[in-house]
Amino acid sequence: MDLGFSPEEEEFRAEVRSYLQQNIRACIREAVLEEQPLPREWNVEAQQILNRAGYAVPHWPVEWGGRDWSAVKRAILTEEIDSMGVPRPLPFNVALIGPVIAAFGSEEQKRRFLPAIANLDMWFCQGFSEPDAGSDLASLKTSAVREGDGYRVNGQKTWTTYAQHADWIFCLVRTSREERKQQGISMMVMPMNSPGITVRPIRSIDGIHHINEVFLDDVHVPAEHLIGEEGRGWDYAKYLLGQERTSMGNVGFSRRRLARIRARASQTQSRGCRIDEPAFRRRLTWAEIELQALSITQMRVIDEGSAGDTGSAGPDPKTSILKMKGAEMLQRASELLLDTMGPEAMCNGASLEGGDPLTEEGSERSAIVSAYFGSRKYSIFGGSNEIQRNILAKAVLGLGKRT
């Protein structure tokens, strides 16, 4: 046991930091730090710069651009990306569909998709959730019926993040009705411009357009767009959720928010600064301490996971700790940030004459209030806090297993 970072790890951190500082444009980092919504091109630009240095997909197999770095090094990388305000490599690409194609896709699919996914030449969105299949994802209804050289797909996906930016969507669809609802599910990819795909924007409570409904009406999907084997979609989905854990706790992101809070709260106002208020300062200090704990918990869980690869058995149940605590920290930081504001928080940045927030994006709301509203999503998506608690109670503590 050696509980400090090794000199090599520290050196790696410095190397990453200086590369990011030198190569990612300041305007992009400032926008991320201020939590302004980014134009699509900035995400692409940043990911391509990361990819050049091997920073976009280090956890992938080496032949497809992976780096074979230790979990600790990867966690350091993620933390640096987050705390420096560099847009993260698109998770749908690098953490979700990429690893699945690398593990289960055909050679042809790997060649066609993986380099484009790593370089964000293809932007993927995730079509899992449906109106009636949220926490209970396995009850999804979108159907794919065999037809000639492919499938005919009908159904509806919802809450699809960045469908408006995406070139492709990866979907879970039902290819047959089986006794267990987890069976008969398949995974397939489709270009977003396929005839029959319609996207309807959903404006969320933070005033920004991130999520969408995606309607699939008689979409023709050629057989070569089926990923892996028909009927094994649920296994792939579990595999995918067990992938990259280094970003699960959002440590760098919370650290960035907390630093911003300290800075904002220390600004002098005509009647003293917020940091002088004991109640506020205490809450901030607690958040900083807990985040420190989380950063180590995260390293521990990642380290345990990498010792014995959990493979398609799905995620290590302890990652639920990271997901929950990470969500809580982001939410607490967003509250503290809100609490640095005076009455000005009641005014949106843009004047009334401004355009539709769906096109104007974040200018409609002051970014801090918007981040407070928007941060509620962290305990909902990707397995809600309640679902994570269920996992911890059952899978880790063994509660409620009837004999």
Next chain:
Amino acid sequence: MNFGLSEEQQMLSDSVDRMMAGHAQAAAADPISHWQDYCDLGLPALSLPEAHGGYGGAEEVMIAFTAYGRYLAEAPLLQPLLSGRVLSEAGGERAHDLLARIISGQDRVALCLWEPNSGWHWDAPQTKADPMAQGWRLRGQKTAVLDADASVWLLCPARMADGIGLFLVPPHSDGVKIKTMRTPDGRRVANFAFDGAYLPADAAIGDPTKNGALLARAIDEGIAAVCAEMVGAMDRLLEITVEYMETRKQFGVSIGSFQALQHRAADMLIEIEQAKSMTFHAVAAQRKDAANRSCNVAAAKALVNRAARFVGQQAIQLHGGMGMTEEYPAGRYFQRLTVLEMMFGNTDHHLSQVEKAGGVTG
């Protein structure tokens, strides 16, 4: 103490409820178009002396604002409550003329309490009124003026040698710059810059040595009203959430059958009941002397704020993705509650007001 509504109070409650429910059904592009209905019910004068058409006290104000919160009403009710008190007590012909026009719905007025970078402290304005031969020149900035636009009168506190001056600024005055925005819950809010705006001598109302105390009283009434609005909104939000829990099915059962979620809803109920009690306390405190009143009202706002944050966040959580959309009502209640949390001061602000007063006294 008597928690039941009198016959008159029940009538008020019913008619306010009916009106606001109707407005909520027929959403208007501009909520100001509903304002005349409020005036017809006498709401802007509600707690003023009878001579001005008043017919109630803080209890009646609470009744009206509870309904206002329940229906997420948007007609500008808070501002006339604040200004009405100030105008009626400050006295003078000009103030009373304006008050009459406000009560009848001909004119609107907005009290400009806060200034940039001063938090919620309103009692030491930096805005200045320089005396001139025939009047005054106003210089300074005001922020976050709810329900204000270029067509309203402004009631503007300013620093004077002997206290706080109160100035009436007519709509569309020269030397007044305005920027209208939306609050995060979609209502109208404005910032003002006074760049040497000229005001006639009789624009100054009240007595600078007493205006501070008068404003404090109006604000405390406003805080009690906002607490009531928050309770009304929380009550409805919990109803919406429980309805959703009963109808939303996952894993073949309604999510309301999960005990973890039942407990959460029960916790929300407890917080709301506590908030309601503290709102009653704030209403009762209006009859106390100034120091006692302000401390108890601040205590109420601190608790109601905390409840609102919990109830709002949990309502979103229990709705899952549906809670995150602006198209569904839960999110709009959460937005409204968040804005109201900030109205007159957030939780930390009110806690320190209570602490400065030496803690909660009975």
